[in-house]
Structures are given as C-alpha cells and as structure tokens.
Amino acid sequence: MTKKIPDKKSLQNKINILKNSSIFSELDDETINKLALSLTDISVKKNQIIFQKGDKLNAMYFISSGEVIVRGEEHIFTNLKENDFFGEYSLIDSETRSATVISNKDTHLLKLEQRDFLNSFEVCKAILKTLIKRLRNSNILEEQLVKKQKEIKKQKLELEELNATKDKFFTIIAHDLKNPFNTIIGLSELLIERHKLYEYDKIIECITQINKFSSDAYNLLEDLLQWAKSQTGRINVDLEKININKLILENIKDTEDNIKQKDIKLSLNLDEPIDAFIDKNMISTVIRNILSNAVKFTESKGIIEIITHNYNNYVEVEVKDNGVGISKKNIEKLFKIDSNISTLGTSGETGTGLGLIISKEFIEKNNGTINVFSKEGEGSNFIFTVPVFKL
Numbered sequence: 001m002t003k004k005i006p007d008k009k010s011l012q013n014k015i016n017i018l019k020n021s022s023i024f025s026e027l028d029d030e031t032i033n034k035l036a037l038s039l040t041d042i043s044v045k046k047n048q049i050i051f052q053k054g055d056k057l058n059a060m061y062f063i064s065s066g067e068v069i070v071r072g073e074e075h076i077f078t079n080l081k082e083n084d085f086f087g088e089y090s091l092i093d094s095e096t097r098s099a100t101v102i103s104n105k106d107t108h109l110l111k112l113e114q115r116d117f118l119n120s121f122e123v124c125k126a127i128l129k130t131l132i133k134r135l136r137n138s139n140i141l142e143e144q145l146v147k148k149q150k151e152i153k154k155q156k157l158e159l160e161e162l163n164a165t166k167d168k169f170f171t172i173i174a175h176d177l178k179n180p181f182n183t184i185i186g187l188s189e190l191l192i193e194r195h196k197l198y199e200y201d202k203i204i205e206c207i208t209q210i211n212k213f214s215s216d217a218y219n220l221l222e223d224l225l226q227w228a229k230s231q232t233g234r235i236n237v238d239l240e241k242i243n244i245n246k247l248i249l250e251n252i253k254d255t256e257d258n259i260k261q262k263d264i265k266l267s268l269n270l271d272e273p274i275d276a277f278i279d280k281n282m283i284s285t286v287i288r289n290i291l292s293n294a295v296k297f298t299e300s301k302g303i304i305e306i307i308t309h310n311y312n313n314y315v316e317v318e319v320k321d322n323g324v325g326i327s328k329k330n331i332e333k334l335f336k337i338d339s340n341i342s343t344l345g346t347s348g349e350t351g352t353g354l355g356l357i358i359s360k361e362f363i364e365k366n367n368g369t370i371n372v373f374s375k376e377g378e379g380s381n382f383i384f385t386v387p388v389f390k391l
Contacts, residue, residue, distance in 0.1 A: 014039050014110055017062050020083055023130045024123070031122045038116035042109040050101040050109070051087070057097060058114035060087040066107025070099050079104065091117045091127060177220055180213040187213075223354045226285060230361045237279050237365050241389040244315050245270040245308055247280065251287040252306075258295045259304075267305040274308060275389040276315045282362040283386065286370075289355035290319045290382045297380070298323035314368070314385040321381075326374040334372060335360045359384075 014036035018024045024035065039062070044050060050068065051057045062085045070077045070086060077099060080086055086101060091114050117123055187206045195203060229235035248270065259266055276283070294304045298321045307318040326334070334356050363370045363384050374380035 010041065011036055013064060014062075017064060017083060017110060021062065021085055023085065023088060024126050026129070027122060027126050031120060034120065035112070035116075035123055039110040039112055042111050044103045044107050044109065046103055046105045046107075048103045050103065051097055052100045053097055055097045056094070057087070058090045058094060060085060060091050060112050060117075061101075062110040062112070064108040064110055066109075067104040068107060069102050069104050071102070072099055088127060088130075090114065092131075177217065177224075180217040180220070183213045184210055184217070220354075223358060226358050227354055230358065230365075235365075237282065239277050239279055239366070241275050242278050242280050242283070244274050244276045244278075244283075244317065244386070246273075247284060248287055248306060248308070248317070251284050251291065254288055255291050255295055258292070262295065262298065262300045262302070264295060264298055264301070265303045267303060269305060269307045271309040274310050274315050277387045277389040278366045278368075279362075282366060286359040286362050286384060287317070289359045290384070293355060294319050294321040294323065294380070294382070297321065297325075310388060313388050313390075315388055316383060316385050319382045320379065322379040325376040325378050326372070326380055327376050331372055331374060335370075 015032055018027070018032050018036055024032065027035070041064075042061075044066075050061065053072065063080055063082055065082055067079060067081045068086070069079055087097075090097065091112070117127070187210050191198075191203065191206050198206070226235070248268075252266070291304070291306070298304055303322050305318075305320045307320070309316055360370050363386070366386050368384055368386040370382070370384040372380060372382050
C-alpha cells in the first residue's frame with residue numbers, strides 16, 4: 001500500500017464522499033472538513049488484501065474508486081463499490097476483524113483511524129446514530145424473517161395436507177370405490193349366466209346385494225364430489241335462516257331404514273324451535289354423516305339420542321349413542337385426512353372416513369365448531385354448534 005499526497009481537489013473529493021455517506025451525512029460542514037483532513041489516501045492493486053479475518057486493525061475505509069470483496073473463509077458476503085465503506089465497527093471496538101477484505105480491481109481508499117474518530121464528539125455521535133439505526137433495521141428484518149418463517153411453515157403444512165389429500169383420494173379410487181363395482185359386476189354376471197338355475201330367493205338375494213353395493217358406491221361418489229369441491233374452493237356457502245329442529249327431522253328419514261334394520265331406539269330431545277344462520281345443504285350433510293356414523297357403530301337394539309338447545313348465540317346439536325365408542329388414539333385421527341381411519345360397523349358396514357372430515361370442513365365454513373367425546377365400550381357423543389339467526 002502507498003500513501004498519496006492530498007491536494008485541494010482530493011480534499012474536496014473526500015468531503016463529497018463523507019457527505020454522501022449514510023454514516024456521516026448529518027455532520028455539519030465544519031466537522032466534515034476536519035474529518036476529511038484526517039483521512040489518509042491509500043491505493044491498492046487488484047487482488048491485494050486490505051485486511052484479513054483475525055487482524056487487529058482499528059480503522060474504517062471509504063471507497064473513492066474501485067471495488068472490494070468482503071468474504072469469510074468460504075463465502076463472499078458482499079461486493080462494495082465507489083462511495084461504499086467498510087470497517088466502521090472497528091472505530092468503536094478493538095476486536096479482531098470478522099472478515100477478510102480484498103480489492104477486486106485497482107482501488108483507491110480513504111482511511112479513517114480510530115484515534116481521529118475518537119477525537120470528535122460529533123463524529124462519534126454520527127456513527128452511533130447510524131449503528132442504532134442499523135440495529136433497529138436489523139430488528140425489523142428479524143421480525144420480517146420470523147414472519148416469513150411462519151408463512152413458510154404454514155405453506156409446508158398446507159403442502160403436506162395436499163399430499164395427504166392426494167394420497168387419500170387415490171387410495172379411495174383404487175380400493176374403496178373399486179371394490180363395490182367389482183362386487184356389482186360379479187353378481188350381475190352370475191345373474192346373467194345362472195338366472196335360470198337360481199331359485200327366486202337366490203335371485204332376490206343377488207339383486208338386494210347389487211342394490212346395497214350400488215348405494216354404497218353412489219354414497220361414496222357423493223362424498224368424493226363434496227370433498228373435491230371443498231378442496232378446490234368451488235363450493236359456495238349460502239347462509240340463510242333455517243329451523244334446525246325441522247332440518248334434523250328431514251334428515252332422519254335418510255337413515256330410518258338402517259335404524260329399523262338394527263332395531264335401534266332413536267330418542268329426540270329437541271329444544272323449542274331454533275332458527276340457525278346456516279347453509280342448509282352443508283348442515284344437512286353434517287347431520288346425515290354424524291347420524292349415519294352413530295347408527296353404524298351402535299349395536300342392534302342400541303340407543304341414539306339427538307339433543308338441541310340454544311345458548312350464547314349458538315345452536316348446539318348433540319348426537320349421542322351407546323355404541324362401541326372410540327379410543328383416545330383414534331379420536332385424534334377422526335378429522336385428519338392424512339391419518340384418518342376407516343372401521344367396520346357393528347353389522348359390517350363399510351366407509352372411508354370422509355364423512356366426518358367433510359362435516360368438519362362444512363361446520364367451519366358455517367362459522368361453527370365440532371367436537372367428539374367418546375370412550376371405548378361406552379358410546380360416543382358428537383357435538384356441533386352453528387350461529388343462531390339474528391334479525
């Protein structure tokens with residue numbers, strides 16, 4: 001490194017560089033002039049080391065012309081060009097340098113020694129203000145980074161849910177939807193080939209089975225359609241005034257046959273007429289799914305009770321059964337697509353577990369909540385709430 005002799009032109013250049021720097025831009029002209037006089041001109045050749053990591057060097061540098069690279073042992077931190085500066089922290093502390101600075105081309109530097117910096121209170125105050133500003137900016141950046149990390153974490157969870165949804169969909173298509181059609185095709189082929197050999201009762205049995213598996217496949221397709229719409233955001237929520245008790249009675253009709261077949265006692269404890277503010281089709285789906293689930297897991301001659309009441313601006317609907325119940329481990333999986341379970345009912349009824357997942361999504365779209373309380377061998381209690389209609 002070689003020192004250059006300052007002249008009037010170079011002095012003015014130093015003054016301009018100091019005024020244009022963010023670190024000393026607020027200094028008055030007199031202080032700027034004094035500071036400019038204390039700067040030392042230094043010329044370095046391309047690829048020359050200005051200081052290395054670990055050096056004990058108490059000075060900062062302004063780049064009058066040229067370019068430098070600030071790097072660690074393996075990584076380049078930044079490139080600095082004309083009017084940039086580096087080494088400012090060394091004016092305050094006496095620690096060794098945390099990075100190496102190398103000229104990227106022939107470069108002219110202005111060096112400010114720590115002793116010259118400490119001789120001026122105004123200069124010290126200027127750099128202190130700059131460092132405080134940097135600290136505040138660093139806090140803002142840290143806050144933004146934390147926020148971005150949360151967003152990334154949320155996006156990661158959403159991607160995992162999408163993958164789980166995709167996997168569940170293909171599982172249903174490959175197994176649950178394929179099986180009933182295989183049975184339907186098999187039974188219908190038997191009827192075509194052997195209907196003349198079968199007795200009347202055997203034919204009725206095959207037709208009954210075809211009807212059952214056709215209904216199962218249709219119901220599954222309905223669930224898949226509803227689920228697909230909810231996943232792609234193509235399902236509209238049409239909130240309106242609906243009498244919840246009347247809606248429950250309407251949907252009981254869809255499960256009456258199953259209730260009668262299992263000789264289950266259905267007890268209704270419906271509060272005085274309650275108007276809810278809901279999407280009728282969505283909540284109908286919820287009621288059917290929960291009631292069907294109760295019938296599925298209740299033994300023959302069991303009891304199912306439906307209770308409604310109004311509290312705190314919400315309608316609460318309970319569907320209680322004295323069926324087989326649910327383990328604590330499986331309760332945690334009921335509404336999760338990635339770990340959802342499908343269990344045979346007490347009479348061998350099948351299902352995909354989609355019904356409860358759809359129900360949870362529909363309840364939430366209607367600004368409500370859904371919970372389940374259950375214990376193995378002691379039945380289950382599904383409770384959902386939806387807002388009361390207000391004039």
